[in-house]
Amino acid sequence: MKIAQIAPLFESVPPRLYGGTERVVHYLTEELVKQGHKVTLFASGDSITSAELVSCTPRALRLDADVRDSVPHQMLQLDKVRERADDFDVLHFHTDYLHFPLFRAEAGRTLTTLHGRQDLADHLPFYAHFAKMPLVSISDAQRAPLPRANFVATVYHGLPLDLHTPTFAPRGCYLAFLGRISPEKGPDRAIAIARAAGIPLKIAAKVDKADEAYFREVVAPILNGPGVEFIGEINESEKTEFLGQAAALLFPIDWPEPFGLVLIEAMACGTPVLAFRRGSVPEIVEDRRTGRVVSTMEEAVQAIPDVLALDRPSVRARFEERFSASRMATDYLSLYQKMARRRPGPEGEFSALAARSLSIAEPVGRVTAPRPQSEAN
Incomplete structure (x- = not known):
């Protein structure tokens, strides 16, 4: 075509x-x-x-x-x-x-x-x-x-299956936050969850001009406390190491996330996800299989041991089955x-x-038919 x-x-x-x-x-x-x-x-x-x-x-x-x-x-x-x-x-x-x-x-x-x-x-x-x-x-x-x-x-x-090499025995012993510093992405929540769980947090994220005030007034003051490392924006080649060595990805969003590409990037690395039940999250993260889906901060902290106990090869396998390019x-x-x-x-x-009869197999991914007049980086 x-x-x-x-x-x-x-x-x-x-x-x-x-x-x-x-x-x-x-x-x-x-x-x-x-x-x-x-x-x-x-x-x-x-x-x-x-x-x-x-x-x-x-x-x-x-x-x-x-x-x-x-x-x-x-x-x-x-x-x-x-x-x-x-x-x-x-x-x-x-x-x-x-x-x-x-x-x-x-x-x-x-x-x-x-x-x-x-x-x-x-x-x-x-x-x-x-x-x-x-x-x-x-x-x-x-x-x-x-x-x-x-x-x-x-x-x-x-994602291409060879984009990220999975890590099944991470040595990082930290939780990861990857993406963008903004109120709806919840970096302040991620810091609170990590500190409550007693696990170090590494933040790899960009700060847009529109979010500079939020970063300066809300996030920066709590970065100076114990157990948090702010790395800044990283490129694609650095993601494999950053996500792969993490014990889990934190995704504590407070907005109707349309998809959440970082969720499947983490899964590609074999890294389970702790995510809040907003937007696409329940569709992308399979609760107790590729991560935990929670609704409150209290649930998030309580779910950390469950997330860390998930089988990383199984997380990677589900990525390959559902989210290949x-x-x-x-x-x-x-x-x-x-x-x-x-x-x-x-x-x-x-x-x-x-x-020309260009027939292909029926899609194995998620393709839904049009919905009646009576479901949306």
């Missing part, structure tokens, strides 16, 4: 440091190329890919000190996609909904994976207005606030092919894709 992947421009594909959406786009793109499809990636010019790269801005916007407004860059990207739209069987967008007005007439050829939270009131009338645009959620919980939106599937994220690509290919079969060709016949 001829597939366009349209990535956000804020980070490169893959990102140098933090960046969940762009990382997922990278894994999906590379797996599709590996499987023999012709993929074109619309992304920042500093991206690295096996696909054809269409540079839509010289470098990732977050790393470009000269960028003051992202919208012109995003508009230029969409215009480049529009100019080449007829070259592709599928236009797969990962850029939220900015393209909806421009590609409404091409709805049958577009697929939009929503990567962020969808529980904001502003979203409801927008998705209702663009009811024909096919959407993919990354968890059933993510789509719950939008019962009128046109969700055609839920596809869980996946090949499974993710297979799920998306199933959707692409269904879209192509339903789209009439220039003479009213089904597309060449359907005629």
Whole structure:
């Protein structure tokens, strides 16, 4: 198939440091190329890919000190996609909904994976207005606030199986917090849990400008106490050691997490997870199998011994069964092919894709059928 992947421009594909959406786009793109499809990636010019790269801005916007407004860059990207739209069987967008007005007439050829939270009131009338645009959620919980939106599937994220080498006998004897410093991610909760359990905590996280006040006023003052080490932002190659040597990952979120890529990164390392029951967590973490899912701070502290006792090879095995990049690509290919079969060709016949009988096995991951009008880095 001829597939366009349209990535956000804020980070490169893959990102140098933090960046969940762009990382997922990278894994999906590379797996599709590996499987023999012709993929074109619309992304920042500093991206690295096996696909054809269409540079839509010289470098990732977050790393470009000269960028003051992202919208012109995003508009230029969409215009480049529009100019080449007829070259592709599928236009797969990962850029939220900015393209909806421009590609409404091409709805049958577009697929939009929503990567962020969808529980904001502003979203409801927008998705209702663009009811024909096919959407993919990354968890059933993510789509719950939008019962009128046109969700055609839920596809869980996946990672390459060789990305992280699992560690079954960690020597670190610490709990890990990985991601971003912000109130909804709960680093202050992680510190409180670790100290209550009497286990050291290492925090590897970035601090966005929007969260500098929270870091300065809430997190920094409690970093100076015993048993907490703040490492800062780490890159992809450092994650294997950081997560693999940890006794467990703490994920004490206080927001409707759409997916939580760090959850499956930890599982890939064989590291169990202690996570709060918000958003996607009950779908991703299997309680008492790959981690513990709790609702309160008291439950979290009490659950620490259970988490540490979980079998790390089993955690890794469940990651391989549920969250591989090949499974993710297979799920998306199933959707692409269904879209192509339903789209009439220039003479009213089904597309060449359907005629070629490109059959694949039924997805082994989580792909759900559209829900009745009566579930969303």
